[in-house]
Amino acid sequence: xxxxxxxxxxxxxxxxxxxxxxxxxxxxxxxxxxxxxxxxxxxxxxxxxxxxxxxxxxxxxxxxxxxxxxxxxxxxxxxxxxxxxxxxxxxxxxxxxxxxxxxxxxxxxxxxxxxxxxxxxxxxxxxxxxxxxxxxxxxxxxxxxxxxxxxxxxxxxxxxxxxxxxxxxxxxxxxxxxxxxxxxxxxxxxxxxxxxxxxxxxxxxxxxxxxxxxxxxxxxxxxxxxxxxxxxxxxxxxxxxxxxxxxxxxxxxxxxxxxxxxxxxxxxxxxxxxxxxxxxxxxxxxxxxxxxxxxxxxxxxxxxxxxxxxxxxxxxxxxxxxxxxxxxxxxxxxxxxxxxxxxxxxxxxxxxxxxxxxxxxxxxxxxxxxxxxxxxxxxxxxxxxxxxxxxxxxxxxxxxxxxxxxxxxxxxxxxxxxxxxxxxxxxxxxxx
Amino acid sequence: xxxxxxxxxxxxxxxxxxxxxxxxxxxxxxxxxxxxxxxxxxxxxxxxxxxxxxxxxxxxxxxxxxxxxxxxxxxxxxxxxxxxxxxxxxxxxxxxxxxxxxxxxxxxxxxxxxxxxxxxxxxxxxxxxxxxxxxxxxxxxxxxxxxxxxxxxxxxxxxxxxxxxxxxxxxxxxxxxxxxxxxxxxxxxxxxxxxxxxxxxxxxxxxxxxxxxxxxxxxxxxxxxxxxxxxxxxxxxxxxxxxxxxxxxxxxxxxxxxxxxxxxxxxxxxxxxxxxxxxxxxxxxxxxxxxxxxxxxxxxxxxxxxxxxxxxxxxxxxxxxxxxxxxxxxxxxxxxxxxxxxxxxxxxxxxxxxxxxxxxxxxxxxxxxxxxxxxxxxxxxxxxxxxxxxxxxxxxxxxxxxxxxxxxxxxxxxxxxxxxxxxxxxxxxxxxxxxxxxxxxxxxxxxxxxxxxxxxxxxxxxxxxxxxxxxxxxxxxxxxxxxxxxxxxxxxxxxxxxxxxxxxxxxxxxxxx
Numbered sequence: 001x002x003x004x005x006x007x008x009x010x011x012x013x014x015x016x017x018x019x020x021x022x023x024x025x026x027x028x029x030x031x032x033x034x035x036x037x038x039x040x041x042x043x044x045x046x047x048x049x050x051x052x053x054x055x056x057x058x059x060x061x062x063x064x065x066x067x068x069x070x071x072x073x074x075x076x077x078x079x080x081x082x083x084x085x086x087x088x089x090x091x092x093x094x095x096x097x098x099x100x101x102x103x104x105x106x107x108x109x110x111x112x113x114x115x116x117x118x119x120x121x122x123x124x125x126x127x128x129x130x131x132x133x134x135x136x137x138x139x140x141x142x143x144x145x146x147x148x149x150x151x152x153x154x155x156x157x158x159x160x161x162x163x164x165x166x167x168x169x170x171x172x173x174x175x176x177x178x179x180x181x182x183x184x185x186x187x188x189x190x191x192x193x194x195x196x197x198x199x200x201x202x203x204x205x206x207x208x209x210x211x212x213x214x215x216x217x218x219x220x221x222x223x224x225x226x227x228x229x230x231x232x233x234x235x236x237x238x239x240x241x242x243x244x245x246x247x248x249x250x251x252x253x254x255x256x257x258x259x260x261x262x263x264x265x266x267x268x269x270x271x272x273x274x275x276x277x278x279x280x281x282x283x284x285x286x287x288x289x290x291x292x293x294x295x296x297x298x299x300x301x302x303x304x305x306x307x308x309x310x311x312x313x314x315x316x317x318x319x320x321x322x323x324x325x326x327x328x329x330x331x332x333x334x335x336x337x338x339x340x341x342x343x344x345x346x347x348x349x350x351x352x353x354x355x356x357x358x359x360x361x362x363x364x365x366x367x368x369x370x371x372x373x374x375x376x377x378x379x380x381x382x383x384x385x386x387x388x389x390x391x392x393x394x395x396x397x398x399x400x401x402x403x404x405x406x407x408x409x410x411x412x413x414x415x416x417x418x419x420x421x422x423x424x425x426x427x428x429x430x431x432x
Numbered sequence: 433x434x435x436x437x438x439x440x441x442x443x444x445x446x447x448x449x450x451x452x453x454x455x456x457x458x459x460x461x462x463x464x465x466x467x468x469x470x471x472x473x474x475x476x477x478x479x480x481x482x483x484x485x486x487x488x489x490x491x492x493x494x495x496x497x498x499x500x501x502x503x504x505x506x507x508x509x510x511x512x513x514x515x516x517x518x519x520x521x522x523x524x525x526x527x528x529x530x531x532x533x534x535x536x537x538x539x540x541x542x543x544x545x546x547x548x549x550x551x552x553x554x555x556x557x558x559x560x561x562x563x564x565x566x567x568x569x570x571x572x573x574x575x576x577x578x579x580x581x582x583x584x585x586x587x588x589x590x591x592x593x594x595x596x597x598x599x600x601x602x603x604x605x606x607x608x609x610x611x612x613x614x615x616x617x618x619x620x621x622x623x624x625x626x627x628x629x630x631x632x633x634x635x636x637x638x639x640x641x642x643x644x645x646x647x648x649x650x651x652x653x654x655x656x657x658x659x660x661x662x663x664x665x666x667x668x669x670x671x672x673x674x675x676x677x678x679x680x681x682x683x684x685x686x687x688x689x690x691x692x693x694x695x696x697x698x699x700x701x702x703x704x705x706x707x708x709x710x711x712x713x714x715x716x717x718x719x720x721x722x723x724x725x726x727x728x729x730x731x732x733x734x735x736x737x738x739x740x741x742x743x744x745x746x747x748x749x750x751x752x753x754x755x756x757x758x759x760x761x762x763x764x765x766x767x768x769x770x771x772x773x774x775x776x777x778x779x780x781x782x783x784x785x786x787x788x789x790x791x792x793x794x795x796x797x798x799x800x801x802x803x804x805x806x807x808x809x810x811x812x813x814x815x816x817x818x819x820x821x822x823x824x825x826x827x828x829x830x831x832x833x834x835x836x837x838x839x840x841x842x843x844x845x846x847x848x849x850x851x852x853x854x855x856x857x858x859x860x861x862x863x864x865x866x867x868x869x870x871x872x873x874x875x876x877x878x879x880x881x882x883x884x885x886x887x888x889x890x891x892x893x894x895x896x897x898x899x900x901x902x903x904x905x906x907x908x909x910x911x912x913x914x915x916x917x918x919x920x921x922x923x924x925x926x927x928x929x930x931x932x933x934x935x936x937x938x939x940x941x942x943x944x945x
Contacts (some may be wrong), residue, residue: 023508024491028467048433050527050556055442056470059478074433078557081531090433098435114465114528117494147467148494148528356515375472375484382482 004252004317006341012309013340015349017331022354025375026304026329027391028147029155030111031060035395036159037070039180042106042208045071046098047145048091048121049113060391070105072098076115087121088129095130099138106137106209109159112144139209141166151329153227153305153394156180160204164234167204170214175261176202176240178232179225182397183207189224189248189400192258195275196267204231215240222261224248224399226339227306229332246338247310250318250404251283256338279401286405287318293415294408295320300367302376303327303353304390306336311371311393311407312347313339319408323347324365327358369415386418438770438790440745440808444554445526446471447564450647451572452522453485453595457627458572459518460487461509463501463529463536478811479596488512492529502534509540513547520576520628521545522568524552548628550575560768562646562720562746565594569623570650576628579659580635586685587617589637591652591663592644593624598723598807600624602820603643607668610823611641614678614689623647635659639684643667643822646720646746669726671698671734671827696824698831702735710835714740714914716782718765718773718791719806721749723821725756727786727805730830732760740782741765743773770794781917784838789813799913801837805830894923900931918943 030053033045047053054073074094079085091110099105108130110123123142130140143162145155160178175198177189186203193201202213204221217239223232224247232242245260246253255276262272299321301308308328315321325348333340340349350358355376362370363383370380370387377387388411398407441447445462452460453475462468469489475481490508492501513521523536537551550571554564569591590607593600601624608618619637620630634655640663642652652663662684668677674691682689701707715737717727721744731737743765744753750766757764765776770790777785777794785795785802789810795802804813805821819833820826896904907915915936922939923931 022491022511023469023489024466025469025472026466027470028465030467031470051436051439051441051443051560052445052468052527052556054436054439055446056467058438059474060470069437072435072437075436076433076557078555080433081557085433087433094433094435114467115531118497118528118531146494147465148492148497151466356511373473374477375469376476378476378480378482379484 004256004342006338007344009345011341012326012343012345012347012349013333013337015340015345015347018348018350020350020352020354020357023356024151024329024353025302025355025373026353027060027152027373028056028114029145029150029152029158030056030113030147031152032145032155032159033057033071033111034060036156036180036205039183040107040205040207041070042104043070043109044098044102044105044107045109045111046095047071047073047111047113048116048123049073049076049111050115051075053113053115070102076119081119087119088126091126092130092133095140099134106139108134108138108140109162110140110142111159112142112146114146114148117144117146117148139166151306153225153307154230154330156225157228157230160228160231161234163205164215164231164238167238168212168214169238170216171218172200172214172216173218174200174202174214174220175265176204176213176215176219176221176235178204178221178223178228178235180205181224181399185397185399185403188402192275192279192400193261196258196262196265196271198261198265198267220264222257223335224257225307226310226332226336227330229330229335232335242334244334244338246313246342247307247336248399249307249310249407250314251280251287251401252318252342253310253314253339254283254400254404255280256342276401283401283404287408290405290408290412291319292412293419294369294412296322297368297415298322298324298365299369299371299411300324300362300365301326301328302355302358302362302370302372302390303329303350304371304373305394306330307390307393308371309336309343309349310339313342314407315411316343318404319411321369321411324367325350325358325361327351327353329353369411371411386414388414436769440768440770440788440790441561442471442474443527443556444559444561444564444567445524445556446474447561447566447647448522448524448552448554448568449475449485449487450561450565450594450596451568451623452487453481454593454600454624455486455622455626455628457519457629458486459512459516459521460485461505461512461521461523461536461540462487462489462526463505463524463534464489464491464526465493465528466491468526468528475595478809479814480811481595485595486516486518488516490529497532501529501532502539505534505536505539506543509543509545513545518547518628520548520550520572522550522552522572524554525556527556530556548575560746563748565647566650569594569648570654572623572628572631573634573651573654576631577634577655577659578632580633582638583617583619583636585617586615586687587619587637588639588641588681589619589634589655589661590621590641590643592642592646592648593621594644594647595624596807597624597644597647598805598809598813599819599821599826600644602818603822603826605818606820606823606825607641607643610668610674610678610691611681614681614691615687616681616685616689635661637661639663639681641681645722645749667722667726668822669723669826670730670830671696671824672729673726674823674827691824693824696827698734698824698827701828701831707736707835710838711736713737713784713838714780714782715784715786716740716777716780716791717742717805718744718785718787720744720746721753723806724753726821728756728760730827731786734827735831735834737784740780741776743767743776745788774798781913783914784834786834803834803837894920894928895930897930897932900933900936903933903936915940 127140127142141162143158215238219240222243246256248254248257312323312326327350377389523540540549642663666677668674745768754764774794786805792802919939
C-alpha cells in the first residue's frame with residue numbers, strides 16, 4: 001500500500017486564503033509551558049512578566065498542577081518599571097534563589113512576555129550572563145512567549161528554536177524528529193521507525209539535557225507538529241534538511257509521514273509494509289468505529305493551535321466529514337502544503353482572525369461541529385451549535401496509529417453526547 | 433520582581449471583567465495584546481456562562497507598536513459600539529497596554545460616542561483583581577448614578593455580587609427573599625444583572641446592603657456621601673451574623689424586621705449528638721477577608737471548632753483580619769503567596785482547612801480535609817444546585833459543606849469498632865467519598881510525614897521507638913497525625929530524646945480534653 005495521492009489541481013493548496021485581522025480569541029505562546037515542562041523534566045520555565053502571565057498559566061491548564069510545577073512567573077513590579085531597581089539584578093537574585101531551591105534543574109528557560117518585550121528587557125543578555133554563572137551545571141536559554149509576538153503553539157516553536165543554536169554539531173547521517181510528544185507516543189514512533197531499520201533517531205526536545213541530540217549537514221528532520229516554522233528555519237540554518245510530509249494524524253496521515261521518511265532512508269516496500277501493516281489496519285478499524293457519526297457531517301475550525309489544517313485533512317479524508325471553514329492563526333505553506341494538497345477544494349481557508357466576523361460566518365453556516373477555543377465553546381453550545389474545544393487536541397495524545405481512533409473520538413464524542421441528551425431541552429438541537 | 437507560582441487574584445483588568453460580565457448592556461473595550469483573551473474562559477468554562485464576556489480586546493501585536501496602536505483602539509471601540517449597541521462602555525488597558533500609554537480614556541472621549549464612556553485607571557503593576565472590580569464598580573456608579581427620590585416603600589440596593597464570585601448567584605436570591613421577609617424591597621442588585629440604566633436608579637434606595645466589601649466598598653462609601661445612603665457593615669453569612677444583620681437593618685430602617693427562622697437547621701444540626709465529634713476540631717481558615725471573617729465566627733460559635741489559624745490574601749483588608757485574629761488568639765497570616773500558606777498549614781497540622789481552591793490542593797497534598805469558603809474557586813464550586821452562603825439557608829448549606837469532608841460521628845464510632853477488620857483498613861477513607869479518598873499518610877508525599885517525625889525546632893531529632901511506632905499505627909488514621917504531633921511536642925517539652933509507648937500515653941493524658 002502507498003500513501004494517499006494528492007488531489008488533482010492541488011486540492012486546497014491552490015485555494016485563495018481569506019486573511020483577517022482583528023480581535024483574536026487565542027492564547028499567547030506562554031501556554032506552551034504547560035506541556036513543555038512536562039516533557040523536559042529537568043527544565044524550569046521562568047516567565048518574566050506580569051500578574052496576567054501568572055494568571056494565564058494557572059487558568060490555561062484548566063486545572064492547577066500542584067506537584068510543585070517547574071514553571072513560575074517573576075512578576076515585574078512598579079519599581080522594576082520605574083527604573084528604581086535594576087531588572088537584571090532582580091532577575092539574577094530570583095534565579096539564584098530558584099536554583100538553590102531546585103538542584104534538580106539542569107535547563108532554565110527565561111521566557112519573555114508582552115511587558116518584558118515592551119520595556120525591552122534583554123533576556124538573551126541575561127541568559128548569557130546566567131549561563132556563565134551556572135555552567136556547566138545549568139544551561140540558561142531564553143525565548144519569547146509574548147502575545148505580541150506568538151500565538152499559542154508558537155511558544156513551543158520559539159522554545160525549540162532557542163535550543164537549536166546550542167545543539168552540538170555532528171556529521172552523522174541521522175534523523176531528527178521535532179516537536180514535543182507525550183513519551184508514550186514518542187516511544188511508539190521510535191518503535192515504528194526502528195522496525196523499518198531507521199535507528200539512532202533523535203528527538204527535539206529531548207527528555208533531558210544529557211541526551212546527545214546534535215545537528216549538522218547530514219541531519220534530516222521531520223516535524224510532527226505543524227507549528228514549528230521557526231525551529232524548521234533554525235535547523236536549516238544549521239545545515240539540516242526538512243522532509244516535508246503530511247502530519248501523522250490518523251491512519252493515512254501517519255502512513256504518509258512515515259512513507260516520506262522511509263523514502264529518504266531507502267526503506268524497501270516490504271520492510272515498510274512489515275512495520276506498518278498491522279498498526280495501520282488497527283488504526284483504520286479504530287477510526288471506522290469512532291467516526292461512524294462523523295460521516296457526512298460538516299465541521300468549522302476557528303484558529304487556535306495551527307493543527308487545524310492537518311486535522312481538517314484527517315476529518316475530511318479519513319472520517320467522511322466536509323469542512324466549511326478551516327481557520328488557522330498562520331499558514332506556512334512549506335509545512336502544511338502536503339496536507340492542503342490532500343484536501344478537496346471547497347472550504348474557506350482562513351488565516352488570522354476577526355472573531356466577531358468569523359462568529360457571524362459560523363452562525364450562518366450552522367456547522368454540525370465547531371472546533372474552537374474555550375472562550376467560545378459554551379457560548380456557541382448555548383446557541384445550539386455543537387463544539388469541540390480545541391485545546392484538548394494539543395493536550396491529549398493524538399499522533400500516530402495507536403491514537404488515531406482516540407483522535408476521531410475527540411470529535412465524535414460531542415456529537416454523540418448531543419444526541420444522547422437531545423430530549424432534555426428544546427434549545428438543544430439533536431445531532432441527527 | 434517577585435517570584436509567583438500560583439496567584440489568588442488575577443490582574444486588575446480581570447476584576448473589571450468580573451463587573452462587566454456580571455452586568456447587562458455594558459461593554460468593556462480593553463486595550464490588550466492577543467493572549468489576554470484567555471480571561472474569557474474563566475467565565476465561559478469555570479463559571480459555565482453561556483455568553484461571551486462583553487469584552488472587546490484590541491489585540492495589538494509587536495508590529496503595531498511602531499505604528500498606531502491608538503488608531504487600533506479607536507477602531508475597536510467604534511466596532512464594538514456598532515456591533516453590541518451597549519448602554520454604556522468602560523475602557524481601559526491591560527498590563528501591556530498600560531506600558532505603551534495610549535490613554536484609552538482620552539482616545540475614547542475624542543470619539544464622541546453617543547453613550548457614556550467610562551475610563552478606568554487600573555494600575556496593573558501595583559494592584560490586583562479585587563481592587564480592579566471595586567474601582568470599576570465605583571467609576572460606573574460615580575458616572576451614572578443620579579440623585580433620585582426615595583422609593584415609597586423601604587428599599588435597599590444589594591452591592592457587590594460579580595461574575596466569578598463565590599456563590600454570588602445564589603446569595604442574591606437568598607438575601608432578596610430574606611429582605612422581603614423583613615419588609616424591605618430590593619431596589620437594584622449591582623453589578624450582577626444590573627444594566628447601566630439600573631445603576632442610574634441606585635439613589636432611590638433608602639440604604640445599601642454591602643454584601644461583598646471586596647468588590648463594592650468604595651461604591652458604598654461614595655453613595656453614602658453623595659446620596660446620603662447608609663450601608664450595612666455586617667455580612668449576613670452564618671446564623672449570628674445574619675441575626676446581627678437583621679438587627680442592623682432594623683436600626684437603619686426603623687422597621688421591626690422579624691425574620692422567619694423556621695427553615696434554619698444549623699443550630700439543631702450542630703446540637704444533635706452526631707455532631708459531638710466536631711467538638712474542638714482544629715480548623716485553619718484562609719480566603720478573602722469577608723468570607724474568612726464569617727467563617728471564623730461560624731467555626732467557633734456555631735460549629736464548636738477551634739480556630740487554629742486564619743488569614744486572608746487581600747492586603748487591603750489586612751487590618752481588620754489582624755484584629756480578628758487577635759480576638760481569636762491566633763496570628764493572622766496575610767499573604768498572597770500560596771507556599772507560605774502551605775507552610776503555615778503544615779506547621780499547624782489542623783484537622784480541617786476552610787479555604788479557597790488553593791487550600792483544597794494544599795489539603796490534598798497534606799492529606800487534610802478541606803471545605804471551600806471563598807474565591808478563587810474552580811468549576812466544581814459553581815454547583816448546579818441552589819447553594820447560597822448568606823442567610824439562614826446559607827447557614828444550612830455551610831453546615832453540610834463543612835461536615836462533608838470529615839469522617840462523620842457515627843462513622844467515627846464504627847471505625848473504632850472495626851478498626852482491626854481487614855476490610856476496614858485505614859486507606860479506605862471516609863465511606864461517603866466512595867472509599868477512594870486517600871486518607872492514609874502513605875499516599876501523602878514525604879513532605880508531609882517527614883517534618884512531623886523530626887521535632888520542628890528541637891536540638892536533636894526525637895526517635896520513635898519501634899513499639900511506640902506500632903502503637904501509633906493502631907490509632908485511627910484521621911487522628912494519627914495529631915497524635916504524632918502532640919506526642920512529639922510533649923516529648924520536646926520534657927526534653928525527651930525517645931518516644932516510648934509510655935510517652936505516647938503520657939502525652940495522650942496530657943492533651944486530654
